[in-house]
Amino acid sequence: MPTHPSGAARATRERILDAAEERMRTIGLARATTKEIARAASCSEAALYKHFKSKEEIFVHVLKERLPPLSPLLDELTAGPPAAHGSDARSVEQNLTEIARRAARFYERSFPISASLFAEPKLLQRHDEAMRSLGTGPHKPAESLAAYLHGERDAGRIRPDADPEAAAALLMGACSQRAILLSIGGGADTAQPVEEFAVGIVRTLLAGIAPSASPDTEAR
Known part of the structure; x- marks a missing residue:
């Protein structure tokens, strides 16, 4: 019969993730070693490695379990054909606006964590290689969004000549740039609220890929 983690093991795992996110x-990320994370979690490195194989794996779980969720929505939207039928179907604009909201919040929280890697090119390269070996990385959200837009294009809900990869790059790029500006130069003082930002970015994007002249009359 399959075994399940004990309550104590689950508590240790949660404590490690909490400590990792804080450190x-x-x-x-560059200075948050497994030794430092274990110390902050009040456990040994040996205990840490019972739950996670590497610091990169810890980082992946911090992104998935401690930051505003982005991947679940993208996974849902790429799991099957677009929900283009029925009165309760969400429009492309609604889907993209929700993606933009979540992406903006996700990058806002994740950029300060990973920014230190950019000061050490060799460490950044090793980290990128490790993330790709785990089947993840910063390229994944844009790839998933492009896959979703390919489905919408096939369903006729965006223009047949729309470029899903370019549209995904524009939306995700805007969200990540917002996070950078929030982190430096006093950007937080003048930042547009995330709800207004998401609506504005998506409506501007749809002006180029919507099947009609106005996103308000988008085909459903």
Whole structure:
């Protein structure tokens, strides 16, 4: 019969993730070693490695379990044909606006964690290689969004000549740039609220890929 983690093991795992998120956010991903994370979680490195194989794996789980969720929505939207039928079907504009909201919040929280890697090119390269070996990385959200838009194009809900990869790059790029500006130069003082930002970005994007002249009359 399959075994399940005990309550104590689950508590240790949660404590490790809490400590990892705090250490990565305050001292940066580059300096948050497994030894430092274990110390902050009040456990041994040996205990840490019972739950996670590497710091990169810890980072992946911090992104999935401790930051605003983005992947579940993208997974849902790419799981099958677009929900283009029925009165309760969400429009492309609604889907993209929700993606933009979540992406903006996700990058806002994740950028301060990973920013320290950019000061050490060799470490950044090793981290990127490790993330790709785990089947993840910063390229994944844009790839998933492009896959969703391919489905919408096939369903006729965006223009047949629309470029899903370019549209995904524009939306995700805007969200990540917002996170960078929030982190430096006093950007937080003048930042547009995330709800207004998401609506504006998507409506501007749809002006180029919507099947009609106005996103308000988008085909459903």
